[in-house]
Amino acid sequence: MSTLLIQNARTINERNQLIPTDVYIKEGKIQSIGQNLAKLGLSAEKIIDVQGGLLTPGLVDVHVHFREPGFTHKETIKTGSLAAARGGYTTVCAMPNLDPVPDTVENWQAIEDIIQKDAVVNVLQYATITKGLRSEELVDYQALKEAGVFAVTNDGVGVQTAGTMYLAMKEAARVGLPIVAHTEDESLLFGGCMHHGKKSEALGLPGIISATESSQIARDLLLAEETGAHYHVCHVSTKESVRIIREAKQAGINVTCEVCPHHLILSDEDIPSDNAIYKMNPPLRALDDQAALIEGLLDGTIDCIATDHAPHTDEEKAVSMTEAPFGIVGSETAFSLMYTHFVKTGRFTLKQVVDWMTIRPANIFGLSCGTLDIGSPADLAIYQLDKEIEINADEFESKSFNTPFIGEKVLAETLYTLVNGKIVWSKEG
Known part of the structure; x- marks a missing residue:
């Protein structure tokens, strides 16, 4: 997928405020970050509406x-x-x-x-x-x-x-x-x-x-x-x-x-x-x-x-x-x-x-990751913050589930993870 538009996300700013954000990705890199990017005429081969999900590096x-x-x-x-x-x-x-x-x-x-x-x-x-x-x-x-x-x-x-x-x-x-x-x-x-x-x-x-x-x-x-x-x-x-x-x-x-x-x-x-x-x-x-x-x-x-x-x-x-x-x-x-x-x-x-x-x-370690910047690789995570889920071993991707947190109810479920603009994991499967 060479172009991707993430719509209706929210990002956290330096003042700890959640702000509406769209991200436009082309050839694996972040090309634009802003609001209502579709209105700027940016067309994408795939559009993901994350409906207010938190988007982080x-x-x-x-x-x-x-x-x-x-x-x-x-x-x-x-x-x-x-x-x-x-x-x-x-x-x-x-x-x-x-x-x-x-x-x-x-x-x-x-x-x-x-x-x-x-x-x-x-x-x-x-x-x-x-x-x-x-x-x-x-x-x-x-x-x-x-x-x-x-x-x-x-x-x-x-x-x-x-x-x-x-x-x-x-x-x-x-x-x-x-x-x-x-x-x-x-x-x-x-x-x-x-x-x-x-x-x-x-x-x-x-x-x-x-x-x-x-x-x-x-x-x-x-x-x-x-x-x-x-x-x-x-x-x-x-x-x-x-x-x-x-x-x-x-x-x-x-x-x-x-x-x-x-x-x-x-x-x-x-x-x-x-x-x-x-x-x-x-x-x-x-x-x-x-x-x-x-x-x-x-x-x-x-x-x-x-x-x-x-x-x-x-x-x-x-x-x-x-x-x-x-x-x-x-x-x-x-x-x-x-x-x-x-x-x-x-x-x-x-x-x-x-x-x-x-x-x-x-x-x-001086690694070139962990940021949300124009020109950076589109390595991103998107979470649904306020829906409660239960930590369930049956849903783990790991071969093992040795953790005392099995069965605990938590917030902030991962919706999507992207590496170089490619969806490598999504809740939808």
Whole structure:
């Protein structure tokens, strides 16, 4: 489809006002933005009347797990990208805890080839910080950067030795690659499966102390200051982490970070029993941690919202929290949950949430997405804001539906997702 006119949408402006908007798309790019564009004589091969739906830039998620290659019983690049599209995401960044691991140009390129063939949204594949995700030998950052890698991470395990992280940051800074850190000191885990606190004690489950995360962030922030590397912290979850990142930003250290919707919405007190659907890494923390995350978003300490979409099968989650894998899915529910829990309750503005899920994550890594501008690729999402729906596993595009939000009633249902002006997902099918 070379020309497309979206009519009767609404967009959010800088003053958090919803304004009537039409968008005219030609050859995959935004050509015109305004009101009543049809009256200007713009003809289109296809017209979509969205009847007051909210139109945003396509959402940007810097943290997803698509499980391919190696774990396609949980998710594939095709199903993961469809799940992202159903949530309104048009650009996502896929983590490298795969098999084989993308720790060489050859392995990374093999995944890129699948992405080009199967993905319905823009998928950027991370490479690893070290070979085999072990905290020992660095990968060839120069070669990976030249191949097209945008950032490196050992998400899922983290870098356990300070010396390795120092050398990684030094080399990453030299070639201009951000270091994206899953921060978890494994020597402080003690077999934990949920947050250490009164609830873990009440359930008789081993707890994960907050310092497991925050102590490694503190280490890495000083190494980032020493090396000048761009250091991005994944899924911040504790009040201590927020505090030290805030102080590091004030000190001029080049640090950015993300938070997940589930850590903003839930706390460990919401875990009803030994139920592995609530097992995620980092775990659901205490109420004061939850409050600190919200404050961190509002004061700019936390830069953006990312889902950490982490699919697992029913069988894998149908065991005790002590045995099950960590992780929940999030691509298909993130915007609806944020709108329902925070915009409709007046805690965040719609403009803030849209920015935290579009332009802010794009800016962290210098990505050319997340905006609604003439001449930009027509990567767009359209939502019906005020019709209540129920989160239903049967409607998921993901292979997995391991999330505690199944059955919850929410607002802001996705109507359409467009990538380069092409409808890649619609509620109509």
